[in-house]
Amino acid sequence: MSNGLSVVLVHRSERERAGLKAAFEALPNVQVAGERSDLRAGIALAHQVRPAILVLELAAPVDDTLAAAGQYKLDHPDVAIFLCTDVFDPDTLLRAMRAGATEVLRRPLDRGALSTAVERVSALTARKQGGGARRHVFTVFSNKGGQGVSTIATNLALSLRGAGREVALVDFDYQSGDVAFLLGLSPRRSLGDVIAAPHIDSASVQDALTKHESGLFVLAQPEQLDRVDGLTGPQVGTVLEILGSTFEIVVIDAPHVFNEISLEVFDRSSSVLLVAEPSVPSVRAARRSLDLFQKLNYLALPDRVRLLMNRRSDSSAITAVQLEETLGVPVFATVSNDYAAVSQAINMGRPLCGGSIPEGRAGRDLAALARQLVPVESSNGAAAEAAAPAKRPGRMRLFGRG
């Protein structure tokens, strides 16, 4: 995995270790590289593995752990040391900080705070390596149904994931909710759980994600679509803010309407991919969308709205050039009409771009679209556009519930 953060866990309690492991591994781009119950063995392992994060239980005798932590930090200054403890006297905490600890994990573990702490380490590591990856939010949209939005969003997300990036696919089409189905998933958790939670935070969003076998994380619509009745723009905004700070790329299957939800989604998108088919009703619908994007001032920025022509075929009544002339915007990419492959993929829950080689003409076009949107060489070196703010030096963060 690219730019993965490795973690070594040292804790005497097997149960605590298991809990920590599950919490870390639920975060994207994080792998637990090893765990030990014994401090000496744990430090030895860390010397070998050189993790980005070393988690140590701060157990009695506290001095031994702090000395070991301090020595390890001297040897490996880039490591982030997280201490697990129930001891909170100011003197111990001060000594922990002097020993180089950056975070203190309390019980019960607050997964949201853990996620934020890991993001800080990730941003810092990325900066040291010459800048974090540029973040993208791609929204696939059509104000008319049945134009291929879900097919494009799903396969685009898979193709981007296939290049080793951390990608989340969000199904905001609360009228259809097709994404999980197209991926052959039966998610147990969904957007319904996010909005049912008392408040939306990193933990509730992370918990609602389903991991596809490709490593793509999916925020699906619930099976009963009425569970997202009452979804609001601000809720959508919070969900996207959290996903945007966690994932390199977020791909959205947007609802086919202009309303509070879609406008919030557009506002938070780095690019809206407007889908049109080569048919008169579809072009008319795209025209109406562009008029609205114009009013919203989206067309002032290059690449904010990109036109995709789906179901392109040599025998279509409308060519790509005619589409451009009619709509007054360039066609960014085309996806071939490939009814057999697309319908088979949908019916079998095996998307075109799910394997190592994209299937059919449409699959190849969608893989090319992904490369066009995020060229492979730009994924690592680009500026840290949306990287999380750097950790302030010398400040200890305490987190945990209660």
Ligand SMILES: Nc1ncnc2c1ncn2[C@@H]1O[C@H](COP(=O)(O)OP(=O)(O)OP(=O)(O)O)[C@@H](O)[C@H]1O
């Ligand atoms: N490139 C393509 N070639 C052939 N058929 C396609 C193509 N893209 C989409 N389709 C067909 O169009 C139909 C709609 O596709 P999809 O569900 O992806 O669109 P949508 O815009 O998300 O529709 P909905 O209104 O259901 O949200 C599907 O049955 C699919 O078979």
Ligand SMILES: [Mg+2]
């Ligand atoms: Mg759809």
